[in-house]
Amino acid sequence: MGVERANRPSALSAPTATGPSATVDIVGSGPSSKVVATLASGESVEVLLYGATVTSWKSNGGKTENLWLSEKAALDGSKAVRGGIPVVFPVFGPPPKDHTTSSLPQHGFARSSRWEFLGKSASEDALGSNSVKLDFGLYTSGLSEDARKAWPLDFGLQYSVTLAKDSLQTVVSVRNEGGQSFEFQFLLHTYLKVKDISKVSIKGLMGVEYVDKVLNASTHNQSDMDLKITGEVDRVYKGIPQDTTTVVEDEKPRFDVVRDNLQDTVVWNPWTEKAAAMGDFAPKEGFKQMVCVEVGTVNGWQKLEKGEVFEGGQTIKSFL
Numbered sequence: 001m002g003v004e005r006a007n008r009p010s011a012l013s014a015p016t017a018t019g020p021s022a023t024v025d026i027v028g029s030g031p032s033s034k035v036v037a038t039l040a041s042g043e044s045v046e047v048l049l050y051g052a053t054v055t056s057w058k059s060n061g062g063k064t065e066n067l068w069l070s071e072k073a074a075l076d077g078s079k080a081v082r083g084g085i086p087v088v089f090p091v092f093g094p095p096p097k098d099h100t101t102s103s104l105p106q107h108g109f110a111r112s113s114r115w116e117f118l119g120k121s122a123s124e125d126a127l128g129s130n131s132v133k134l135d136f137g138l139y140t141s142g143l144s145e146d147a148r149k150a151w152p153l154d155f156g157l158q159y160s161v162t163l164a165k166d167s168l169q170t171v172v173s174v175r176n177e178g179g180q181s182f183e184f185q186f187l188l189h190t191y192l193k194v195k196d197i198s199k200v201s202i203k204g205l206m207g208v209e210y211v212d213k214v215l216n217a218s219t220h221n222q223s224d225m226d227l228k229i230t231g232e233v234d235r236v237y238k239g240i241p242q243d244t245t246t247v248v249e250d251e252k253p254r255f256d257v258v259r260d261n262l263q264d265t266v267v268w269n270p271w272t273e274k275a276a277a278m279g280d281f282a283p284k285e286g287f288k289q290m291v292c293v294e295v296g297t298v299n300g301w302q303k304l305e306k307g308e309v310f311e312g313g314q315t316i317k318s319f320l
């Protein structure tokens with residue numbers, strides 16, 4: 001599945017209803033425009049065109065917010081959003097020296113570029129369950145001059161966000177649209193909302209090797225079944241064999257994060273000092289209500305030859 005340039009529709013002027021099962025609206029204009037989709041049963045998702053950042057996902061008939069969003073997140077296109085699901089491409093973290101991504105900012109340009117809304121489709125499965133899919137695109141032509149200069153390669157990104165009753169699926173396809181090969185990393189920087197971090201444990205990483213960024217990027221092996229967050233955590237788990245990472249709260253599953261064609265997962269919580277140092281992180285105690293479980297391909301590089309396509313993503317199931 002790739003991004004066919006000739007078939008790129010512009011959905012901005014399309015009618016807003018997708019049938020009785022869901023509505024899709026474009027709210028606001030300019031840099032703060034967002035696409036809001038709501039199922040007839042009340043679940044909803046909001047996607048800012050800036051960064052194609054999912055800023056809200058509600059399950060349980062619209063009663064449970066699943067994503068943490070900082071009260072001071074910039075939602076006007078002035079900087080990457082602190083919270084929700086920022087899209088990280090084509091580099092994760094600070095770019096390395098002597099690489100084609102070297103001149104890019106931390107986490108690349110996808111989270112701070114304005115994407116196009118390509119369209120929507122609603123469907124109903126055999127059991128009568130509804131879902132709505134929103135498609136977004138980012139192409140070389142949509143980049144700022146600075147980003148294009150820093151990474152002068154031709155690419156097409158298509159990002160599909162599918163809302164179902166108890167789940168949200170976010171999948172990217174990356175196409176090399178230029179004449180030479182390129183290398184990239186990709187990650188979905190999901191800020192999951194929890195009630196109380198002291199009651200949270202993360203399962204599904206046992207036996208996996210990780211780089212601990214809090215301990216001078218040293219390599220370790222996850223020996224415990226449960227990862228508890230009791231201080232700053234910034235770990236890159238590499239080459240995970242099992243597909244599902246489960247966030248457990250109060251001894252009950254809260255989220256399943258299922259990876260598709262992505263081998264790595266970053267677990268991040270800034271804790272007291274790092275949260276205090278981030279101007280857009282609010283409230284300052286907000287780190288007690290969040291944990292980032294970020295699926296991606298960040299260990300080494302994915303390489304695409306001319307015309308090739310890479311696809312990967314996640315499905316998050318909410319148990320509330």
Ligand SMILES: O=P(O)(O)OC[C@H]1O[C@H](O)[C@H](O)[C@@H](O)[C@@H]1O
Binds near residue numbers: 268
């Ligand atoms: O502040 P940002 O650029 O959004 O990055 C926020 C965080 O992203 C990831 O989780 C990295 O592993 C962290 O090292 C980084 O601090």
